[in-house]
Amino acid sequence: MTDSGVRDMVGRRGEQAGIQNVHPHRFRRSFADSWLAAGGSTDDLIAHHGWKTYDMVREYTEQRGIARAHNAHARLSPGDRI
Helix, strand or coil: CCHHHHHHHHHHHHHHHHCCCCCCHHHHHHHHHHHHHHHCCHHHHHHCCCCCCCHHHHHHHHHHHHHHHHHHHHHHHHHHHH
């Protein structure tokens, strides 16, 4: 499927759901957040998206950073695993 085909399909699904202006780029924040929350590396995320700097990671993931940090602490803290 071409880039424009994906864009058209996502747009149609958005219209069917009653959501305006749906396009693939709208999902970059949730994708990046899910990637990091699942333990994906920042470097791999940068490479996957073709970004050149860590600034783009912050741009797309900053909103959910605190929630990811709390979840990571609960998962990794030695005191919470006793």
